Amino acid sequence: MNLRELEYLVAVGDYGHFGRAAAACNVSQPTLSTQLKKLEEQLGVTLIERTPRQATLTPVGELIAAHARAALREVAGITDSARAARDPESGTVHVGLFPTLAPYLLPHVVGALRERFPHLELLLVEEKSAVLLEQLREGRLDAALLARPQRDDSLHEEPLFAEDFVLALPRGHELAGESGPVDVGVLAHHDVLLLDEGHCLRDQALSVCAGAGATERRGFRATSLETLRQMVAARVGITLLPRLAVEAPVSASADIVIRPFRPPAPRREIAMYWRRSHPLADFLGDLARVFRTVPEYLERRGPALGD
Numbered sequence: 001m002n003l004r005e006l007e008y009l010v011a012v013g014d015y016g017h018f019g020r021a022a023a024a025c026n027v028s029q030p031t032l033s034t035q036l037k038k039l040e041e042q043l044g045v046t047l048i049e050r051t052p053r054q055a056t057l058t059p060v061g062e063l064i065a066a067h068a069r070a071a072l073r074e075v076a077g078i079t080d081s082a083r084a085a086r087d088p089e090s091g092t093v094h095v096g097l098f099p100t101l102a103p104y105l106l107p108h109v110v111g112a113l114r115e116r117f118p119h120l121e122l123l124l125v126e127e128k129s130a131v132l133l134e135q136l137r138e139g140r141l142d143a144a145l146l147a148r149p150q151r152d153d154s155l156h157e158e159p160l161f162a163e164d165f166v167l168a169l170p171r172g173h174e175l176a177g178e179s180g181p182v183d184v185g186v187l188a189h190h191d192v193l194l195l196d197e198g199h200c201l202r203d204q205a206l207s208v209c210a211g212a213g214a215t216e217r218r219g220f221r222a223t224s225l226e227t228l229r230q231m232v233a234a235r236v237g238i239t240l241l242p243r244l245a246v247e248a249p250v251s252a253s254a255d256i257v258i259r260p261f262r263p264p265a266p267r268r269e270i271a272m273y274w275r276r277s278h279p280l281a282d283f284l285g286d287l288a289r290v291f292r293t294v295p296e297y298l299e300r301r302g303p304a305l306g307d
Contacts, residue, residue: 003075005039006068008032012048013057013065021055069138076139077277088283092121095287096132096144100201100225101270104244105145105294112293116286129200136273143284145291147200148269155273156281158288159301164243164265165208168228169257170235176257183262188213193231193239196221201268205240208266232256242268243297269301 004025011021011032022029040047047061057065083091097105102124113122125132125141132144137154148159167187169176175186192214195202209215217237222228228239233255244250246258272288274281292300 001039001042003072005035006071008036009039009047009057009061009065010068010072012036012055013062016054016056018055073137073139083280088280089117090119092123093143093280093284093287094123094125094141096125096127096135096141098129098132098146098200099126100195100199100242100245101145102126104225104242104250105291107249108244108294109291112290113287116290136275139275142278142280143272143274143287145270145272147204148271150271150273152273154276156276158272158274158285160270160272160288160292161294161301162267162269162299164260164267165205165240166243166246167259167261168232168239168241168246169259170232170238171255171257172235173238173257175238175259179257179259181260181262184208184212184266186212190214191217191237193217193220193222193228193237195225195228196223201225201242204266204268208240229253229256240266244295247295247297271301 008021008025008027011024012018015021015024018029018033022032025032036048043064045060045064046058047064049056049058049061106124113120125135127135129146132141132146133150133152135141136144137152145160148157150157167175167182175182187209192205192209194205194209194216206216220231220236222231225241225245228241229245231237232239233253235255241258243260246252252258272284272291274284278284294300
């Protein structure tokens with residue numbers, strides 16, 4: 001038994017498919033399958049129920065996968081400790097961001113990150129929030145930018161900024177005749193286009209809609225903000241977008257009217273999270289300060305570490 005076999009088993013449990021698990025582990029499917037067969041022979045039990053379309057862990061496979069995850073976390077801790085003994089600014093750091101934030105925030109901070117840490121290899125991972133949290137806890141990520149709050153005592157939370165939501169309307173809509181701020185109450189009795197399950201922005205938008213008396217547009221759920229934008233442009237409906245998604249360098253659409261909300265505007269708060277036990281905690285605090293150098297129209301949150 002070796003760590004790679006444990007990693008393969010965990011990946012099959014996560015993805016439920018040999019091909020996707022192999023891709024996640026950067027190996028061929030035959031290699032992964034062969035190694036897992038060897039692991040089953042060594043242990044004398046069947047770990048995986050195999051069908052033509054999926055691979056499911058057996059009850060004993062689930063139990064052993066749980067032990068494997070714990071072992072991999074311990075190994076990640078050993079690796080972290082070794083990295084902390086070296087210069088963290090010249091190492092590799094894995095940072096996660098969720099899809100409705102990553103493409104809109106990164107253009108504003110990548111330059112500052114390169115300038116502040118010219119020798120750092122920063123590997124950015126874009127996944128839904130639930131996946132990022134799991135990878136963070138398991139040691140596969142060093143830090144993650146997530147919407148507040150995340151209630152986990154094992155994680156340190158470093159607030160970064162607050163981002164207002166804006167109202168996106170198709171040109172010609174009854175609320176699109178002006179460009180000034182509107183009250184959240186204008187959403188009452190309107191159907192709002194929302195993202196699919198699993199996106200934290202969906203939950204935030206649903207909360208806003210519930211408070212304003214709006215409802216979700218039935219029969220449609222988008223997989224990305226860009227799909228939402230196109231549906232608004234096509235006059236399918238209205239939606240809420242985070243402000244970063246409608247500001248430069250994002251191109252404006254002639255078919256969409258953007259109206260801000262009057263204070264107190266609905267908003268989301270973003271923080272950076274990392275494991276409290278992480279040996280690079282001080283360095284991650286420095287990294288968080290760079291992520292806090294966002295456009296002036298976003299409200300920076302703090303205090304900084306040590307205050």
